[in-house]
Amino acid sequence: MSNNHKEKRISLTRYWTTRYLLTLCIGLTIVAFLSAIWIRHSTLQNRLNMLEFMGEELTNRLEDNATNIPSVGPPKGPNGNKVDPGMFRERQRFMDMGIDPTIYIVDTEGNILSMNHPKGPVVQQAIPDSVMSSESDVIKFKYEDSSQLYYAVKKEIVIDNKTVGYIIITETKEHLTHLNQEYSQLAIMIGCLALLGLGAIYFLSRRLAKPIKDVAYAAKQVQNGNYNIQLPDNIKEEEVYELVHSFKEMASRLQQLEAMRTELLAGVTHELKTPVTSISGLLQAIQDGVVEGDDQKEFIRMAVNETTKLKTMVGDLLAFNSFSVNSIPVKFENLEINQVIQETVTQWELTQDTEEIELTLVTLSEPRQVEIDLVRFQQVFTNLFTNSKQAMKGHGKIAVKLSETANDVIIRVIDTGMGIPTEEQTLIFERFYRGENKKYEVRGLGLGLPLSKMMAQSIRGDLRLIDSSENGTTFEVNIPKL
Template sequence: MSNHDKEKRISLTQYWTSRYLLTLCIGLTIVAFLSAIWIRHTTLQNRLDMLEFMGEEISNRLEENTINNPSIRPIKGPNEDKENPGVFRDRERFMDMGINPTIYIVDTEGNILSMNHPKEPLNEQTIPKTVMASKSDIVKFKYDNSAQLYYAIKKKIEIDNKTVGYIVISETKENLTHLNQEYSQLAIMIGCLALLGVGAIYFLSRRLAKPIKDVAYAAKQVQEGNYNIELPDNTKEEEVYELVHSFKEMATRLQQLEAMRTELLAGVTHELKTPVTSISGLLQAIQDEVVEGNTQKEFIQMAVNETTKLKTMVGDLLAFNSFSVNAIPVKFETFEINQILEETLMQWELTQDTEDVELTFVKLPEPREVEIDFIRFQQIFTNLFTNAKQAMNGFGKISVTLSETAEDLFIRVADTGKGIPDEEQTLIFERFYRGENKKYAVRGLGLGLPLSKMMAQSIHGDLRLVHSTKNSTVFELRIPKQ
């Protein structure tokens, strides 16, 4: 058993599900990571905006209290311990952001006058200079005795268009970006997407694997010689449908070819057996002295003729087998196409009884040289002309027309015979195939056209049937230019 046969195989469903799961996990991990960063950034920005709004509200309230009650000092001295009524408590009561920022009321120098967290662990009695010196309302800073990063929101307190102090709201970045519920929701969403994706690819993989399994099972049946296979036709996927449909067509075609091969083998056997039987009967009659004199000579001549036919058929078989295995060398020489084709026509006329066959030849307007094997070239046209004569029953017209393109030369042979039936046109180049019209009228093995096509391909060209009707058949030989 080869190493290839020993390789462990896995099902298509398992293969694609496992790889899709890996890809999905990597993709969802990246999405979750980027989503967490985006949520963190968005949350930070939203909370900063809210704190900025809160600072603006506190500043406006202090200004309004001062204007309505001139006796109340908006900015108390550092030794005064009375609170500004409701400034902190009200603000903390309506804010529900999941954080508890520190709110400072400071003078223009940054000295802390009041705060909502009197027990805040800060040794300094002033706001850091980086905050007070910044022209921006949102400032990032660090306390000297803390490694944490803080954000500060700074808003002016103005009385009579004069800045008398600031509202400073401070909170750590860790608290501003801290989330629990959002991350839980993100994890649940990612998990649901993963389960949905795995379920979808598992279902789709099974749906894809089923017709492939059916085709594989049908292939085993064909391998065992059973061509009567059944495959579903209700597949919606175009590619899978094409696979199933093509396989069914192939099985039907193989079944037809198997039947035809059996029939053709019987035909070849009959064709070879007929001259042998004739020769045996003729020689037996001579040996038994059934015939004498001139009749005996006629029997001998008939036996010689049958021997010649048998020799020709065996020669065709040998030639075909030799071409099939590329055992016959092809000798390329340069010829002028008009001249070589004219010589081929003339030679065929001399060796055939063509009194009732009209031959016409349309040359190229200018000489063209090609590289061909002269013997193979003549054999191709000898077969085509002989087939045309047989199709016309020896009466009609054969026309040969030369044409060209930038890369190739084309030689068309048209006759006025009875044509090839439509159902036989796809089979004429099959070895040993003989149509119904020739099977009982003309002796042969059915190798003429298959051998001619192989010869055409051996000189880098091709032979094809252009069309065939009840009144005409046209073959075309393509030869590449030099």
């Protein structure tokens, strides 16, 4: 069912930029979230460590100067004298933690003797039993009438080797983990990374999209029949360079094939028209009484020959089309290759004038079974032998040599002809192609080698040109062994 709705397309730059940006944003969000958790945790640990240090400092100071523990009320020294309230503030400024913890001096029963916020909101709250009974220096706890989580740092006050009280420093978890500057810095860093990533993604997407857009535009030109495309060569990316270079090669090849197709079509038309014109002229001469007697018989013979040539060319066309669509049945048989090639060579010699041609055959040292279609096999080598004879202009040497590999039997046909020009060697298997040497000397459609290659492939083998020079040409056919 056809779909009349045209799917909406978006540009490659926009497509990748939006997806890369989405991926970047998700990644940066995860990084920011994990970073915030890590900063929060690190800040909590650092501040708790500093509170422990502060507690130890206060404890040591009290132990060095105190003879007794002050009672509840304004801070008092060990002798009952008033303690300078700045003692607490000096320690806090020294720590410079950005928080204002509550510092208690308590006796061993947990009774508050002194604190740095005597008028604060928690003065009336006793130290929880969980804090007093804990053996740890850092304790998490909650007051009974509050859901807020607190941390407490507890340090013993030891005078004359006797524990007489504790320094307890408390602060809420919220205050211990509260940060403004660090979160702002993290937000600025994440924002800068996002902008940098967006710029890099956009630039790289455009850089990737440009050569692809150029190739797409060039493809439209080729589609419209314009093969003179211009694509840049200064591309650093290997894959993009390969794409552009391959497309340029393809366009050049298509241009070459298009010119060849036009030329070959004209050649095929001429080759088919020539025998038709000859037949028509010969029969017209007989009909008009221009020739009589023996001349008339000769004209009829010539017309029959031209008809045979025309029939052969039309047969080649039909056979080639049939092989192109795989409509020719192939009948495989198990045969001994030495015997088959010997029979093929003999049959060809019997049907050709080979008095000035020296044909030699080198078979395998041991019999080898192959599975082939005998008719197609013989057609391939008959065509190769005939081409060799034409290349040698009726006199020279043809050698047929058999060898084998682990999987294949290799058959080489080597002649001493004039060879195939280097510039034509890549085109000899193109349909309807005829080289310059054959174009004006040998009649035909240029289907012999393409058809032979198709026949070789139809019996699971292949036909290749191995070498060609002014000293001769070598073709190779490989056939799988059983």
